[in-house]
Amino acid sequence: MARVVVDVMPKPEILDPQGKAVAGALPRLGFAGIGDVRQGKRFELEVAEVTEAVLADVHRAAETLLSNPVIENYTVRVEDAGADA
Amino acid sequence: MARVVVDVMPKPEILDPQGKAVAGALPRLGFAGIGDVRQGKRFELEVAEVTEAVLADVHRAAETLLSNPVIENYTVRVEDAGADA
Numbered sequence: 001m002a003r004v005v006v007d008v009m010p011k012p013e014i015l016d017p018q019g020k021a022v023a024g025a026l027p028r029l030g031f032a033g034i035g036d037v038r039q040g041k042r043f044e045l046e047v048a049e050v051t052e053a054v055l056a057d058v059h060r061a062a063e064t065l066l067s068n069p070v071i072e073n074y075t076v077r078v079e080d081a082g083a084d085a
Numbered sequence: 086m087a088r089v090v091v092d093v094m095p096k097p098e099i100l101d102p103q104g105k106a107v108a109g110a111l112p113r114l115g116f117a118g119i120g121d122v123r124q125g126k127r128f129e130l131e132v133a134e135v136t137e138a139v140l141a142d143v144h145r146a147a148e149t150l151l152s153n154p155v156i157e158n159y160t161v162r163v164e165d166a167g168a169d170a
Contacts, residue, residue, distance in 0.1 A: 065111070
């Protein structure tokens with residue numbers, strides 16, 4: 001079993017109210033030194049094996065089910081055990 | 086400016102209804118070869134510079150504001166330009 005991670009983030013030009021809320025709350029809670037915050041989604045998909053066909057499926061799933069391509073960008077990466085720190 | 090990424094995922098022993106919904110929808114949409122799905126959150130924090138004090142602040146923010154430590158785990162990592170593929 002391998003793990004494929006799909007990160008879905010709001011596009012830079014799109015307003016991100018969740019991130020803005022977090023960024024506004026940080027100073028009130030005493031956290032300085034943190035500027036802008038963007039909030040997105042992270043999906044961890046378990047796949048039996050990483051083949052080109054499976055990765056193509058993951059890309060299509062990311063584009064059609066996991067993200068809204070009008071307002072969000074996604075990245076797909078394979079995360080092997082111990083490969084991602 | 087550097088970017089610090091906080092990934093918040095439901096703990097393995099916690100039921101993840103959002104992930105289950107995605108995992109159930111995938112076969113219906115014709116995506117085979119993808120097994121279990123877990124859905125979490127990804128926060129991208131912009132910080133002026135990465136110091137131990139800032140990272141300690143990010144860890145405290147992740148534990149108190151960004152995640153619910155009863156049901157979620159979080160990871161913090163620094164993502165330099167070009168360092169994370």
